[in-house]
Amino acid sequence: MSIKRDIVVGTTVAEMHQIVAAARLHGSTVGCIPTMGYLHDGHASLIRAASAKHGLVVVSIFVNPTQFGPQEDFERYPRNLERDIHVVTNAGGSVVFAPTVEEMYPTGAQSTIHIPHISEILEGAVRPTHFDGVATVVSRLFEAMQPDEAFFGQKDLQQTLIIKHMVASSSIPEVGKVTVTVLPTQREPNGLARSSRNVYLSVKDHDDALVIYRALSVASHLARSGEYSKKALEQTMLNTLATVPAVTVEYAVAVEAETLQTKEFFQSGDEIAFLIAVTLGRTRLIDNMVVAVD
Ligand code: PAF
Numbered sequence: 001m002s003i004k005r006d007i008v009v010g011t012t013v014a015e016m017h018q019i020v021a022a023a024r025l026h027g028s029t030v031g032c033i034p035t036m037g038y039l040h041d042g043h044a045s046l047i048r049a050a051s052a053k054h055g056l057v058v059v060s061i062f063v064n065p066t067q068f069g070p071q072e073d074f075e076r077y078p079r080n081l082e083r084d085i086h087v088v089t090n091a092g093g094s095v096v097f098a099p100t101v102e103e104m105y106p107t108g109a110q111s112t113i114h115i116p117h118i119s120e121i122l123e124g125a126v127r128p129t130h131f132d133g134v135a136t137v138v139s140r141l142f143e144a145m146q147p148d149e150a151f152f153g154q155k156d157l158q159q160t161l162i163i164k165h166m167v168a169s170s171s172i173p174e175v176g177k178v179t180v181t182v183l184p185t186q187r188e189p190n191g192l193a194r195s196s197r198n199v200y201l202s203v204k205d206h207d208d209a210l211v212i213y214r215a216l217s218v219a220s221h222l223a224r225s226g227e228y229s230k231k232a233l234e235q236t237m238l239n240t241l242a243t244v245p246a247v248t249v250e251y252a253v254a255v256e257a258e259t260l261q262t263k264e265f266f267q268s269g270d271e272i273a274f275l276i277a278v279t280l281g282r283t284r285l286i287d288n289m290v291v292a293v294d
Contacts (some may be wrong), residue, residue, distance in 0.1 A: 007089050009096045014142040016097055020146045032147035037061040037098075038078040038196035039087040040045035042186035046151040049183055051092035053233055059146045060097040062104060063234045064111070067133030072131055078199050095216025097145060104140055107193045109201055111119050112136045118260060123158050123286065124277060130137045134159055135166040142167075142175045143180040150178050155185040155193050157273060157288045158260060168226065185287070187213070193287045200283040208246045215252065216289040219274045223254075223291045228266040230254045236277060250284075266293055 010016055018117040020030055031050030033142040035043055043059075050057045061084050069075035081098060088096055112132040118124075119131035142150065152160045161184045191213030192206070198268045201209060215237040222236055237252040255262055257271035266272050 007085055007096055008094065009085065009098060011097075011099055013099070014041045016095075016144045017146070019058075019095055023056035026055070029149075030054055030056045030057045030058065030145070030147045032060065032141070032145045032150050032151065033093070034062075034141045034145075036153075036196065037084050038065045039084045040078060040151050040186075040194045040196060040198075042152060042155065042194040042211070043224045044087055044091040045186050046153060046183060047088060047091035047093045049181075050149070050151050051094075054149065056095065057080050057093045057102055058097055059084075059149065060096040060141050060145060062097075062098075062099055062137070062141070063103070064133055064137040065101060065206075066105070066128050066136060069127055069129060069147065072127070073197075073200075076253055078196055090281070096202050097141075099144070104137065113139055113166055115169075118158070118163055118165065121158075121260060122251060122253070123277065126277065128145045128187065131159070131162050135162055138163050139166055139170060139172065139175050141233065142178050143172060146174045146179055151180055151181050152183050153185055154290070155195065155287065157257075157275065157290070161258075161260065191217070193285075195285065197283055197285070201280065205246070205280050205283065208244045209278075211241055211244040211247055212278060212285060213286045215276060216287060219254065220291045223272055223274075223293055227291065230262065230264055230266070233272070233274070237274065241276070241278065246280060248279045252276045268294055 035048045037267030043156050065074055076228050085096055113135040114132050115135055124131050164180050167178050167180055190210055192209055219233050219237045234252055234253040241247055241249050253275050254272050257273035271290055271292050273288055273290050277286045
């Protein structure tokens with residue numbers, strides 16, 4: 001364990017248990033923000049929200065190998081622990097948990113958590129083992145950090161639903177008791193959702209990527225003005241995305257926000273989630289918006 005500019009940096013589960021036990025002895029509750037590092041303003045806003053509610057705020061920084069497919073960007077995923085420690089400090093976090101792969105998977109990744117159906121659609125259809133890796137590592141991170149509340153961004157909407165299912169079905173007491181809080185996606189002033197992977201984008205890619213926000217905004221506006229047909233809403237996203245030839249669309253869907261199930265026509269009282277995944281050069285980008293229809 002080391003102490004850097006008032007931030008405690010721990011690398012082992014045993015250290016986390018000690019830190020959390022000491023904080024609880026002093027009456028603190030514990031908030032956590034699981035991350036893969038290369039923190040941006042989106043993460044900082046989660047840390048600030050956690051710091052406003054909890055005496056101890058633990059930010060985990062772990063690029064989790066089990067959620068990357070063999071052809072994906074695990075090796076080149078951006079990493080910079082020193083910079084991340086600054087972000088955590090400035091946002092009011094108290095502890096960084098930066099374990100090694102061996103610490104998180106002492107016997108290898110032998111047992112995994114699979115949440116049926118919702119893990120297999122959309123992102124799960126394109127990245128078949130991704131959500132098993134996410135559910136497994138988040139359960140292990142919760143066991144290590146033992147939080148009362150964990151904070152995630154809405155940008156990874158499907159991930160947040162899977163984590164909620166994982167918590168609800170967990171038989172591990174430290175995991176089953178965690179409250180999962182989802183906060184709105186943080187965007188750049190031009191609308192691009194903040195993501196650690198934005199660092200891969202060239203200036204042109206960055207401009208091209210703005211079409212994702214435009215497509216989501218047009219569909220949300222249409223739904224708010226009374227268009228409830230899934231086909232019409234999806235077509236409007238596809239038409240907007242088609243205005244930028246550099247963008248290859250993987251999916252652009254309108255589904256029920258709670259379940260991600262499809263429905264031909266939405267109705268009053270529904271929450272519609274618009275979800276988009278595209279590739280731009282070698283970079284995959286995802287984003288979403290949720291609209292309540294009245
Ligand atoms: O959203 C992320 O950064 C990761 O998927 C998470 C939740 C930290 C699990 O590795």
